[in-house]
Amino acid sequence: MNQSINYIGVVRSSLKNLKDCPRQESENAPEATLDIFPEFKQGISDIEKGDELIIFSWLHHADRTVLKTKPRNEEHAKLTGIFSTRSPDRPNPIGMHVAKVISIDDCRIRLSQLDVLDGTPIVDIKPVI
Amino acid sequence: MNQSINYIGVVRSSLKNLKDCPRQESENAPEATLDIFPEFKQGISDIEKGDELIIFSWLHHADRTVLKTKPRNEEHAKLTGIFSTRSPDRPNPIGMHVAKVISIDDCRIRLSQLDVLDGTPIVDIKPVI
Secondary structure, eight states: OEEEEEOOEEEEESOOSGGGSOSSTTTTOOOEEEEEOGGGGGGGTTOOTTOEEEEEEEOTTOOTTOOEEOOTTOTTSOOEEGGGSOOSOSSSOEEEEEEEEEEEETTEEEESOOOSOTTOEEEEEEEOO | OEEEEEOOEEEEESOOSGGGSOSSTTTTOOOEEEEEOGGGGGGGTTOOTTOEEEEEEEOTTOOTTOOEEOOTTOTTSOOEEGGGSOOSOSSSOEEEEEEEEEEEETTEEEESOOOSOTTOEEEEEEEOO
């Protein structure tokens, strides 16, 4: 059983390769920009500078067949069920990221930090409450 | 641009109708059970009693065309861009819920609270970190 997930925008970031990415969001993730597609513009009309947002990305390079994994660079660690990890390789590769809005201009939202690669699709945005 | 999202399980809950649902998760959401589909069983093998989880549901009754909304039961409120709200009606109706594991038995995970309707599909589970 499935439905389609539709991209609402895309990330513009200085992170161009997986090896550039911090292993945890807290480790110096750079600022980034969300380019929201014009057909979703009404949906971001109340987002303002200073808002704290939860950004949901779609980690499109993920291996969606993985059910057990071990941490990157820890070859001897034990295999762990994927739903006890934050690994991007999972059946539905939804990434979840918290960031603050630095500025918003038309369909471009500048964020304080984002640990995803340039070109990653965005699928949802929710306010932190 | 889109990809398919695959259901990994389904919610079993005493909440059978939208009018039974609390308006905010914190308002007395009842215990609930996740029935994980057998093909994803390996993925939950490290989930244990007491774990705090983030459950991602797919709110399949949502209206995916909505870009502006007002709070339920507040007819005179102003219309707000959907990405500044937690409304289930949104382009990709991903629900996000935090709960504690009460017990786990094979593919059934009993949770401390969940504010979604019986029969709602589950699409991801992540640990709270």
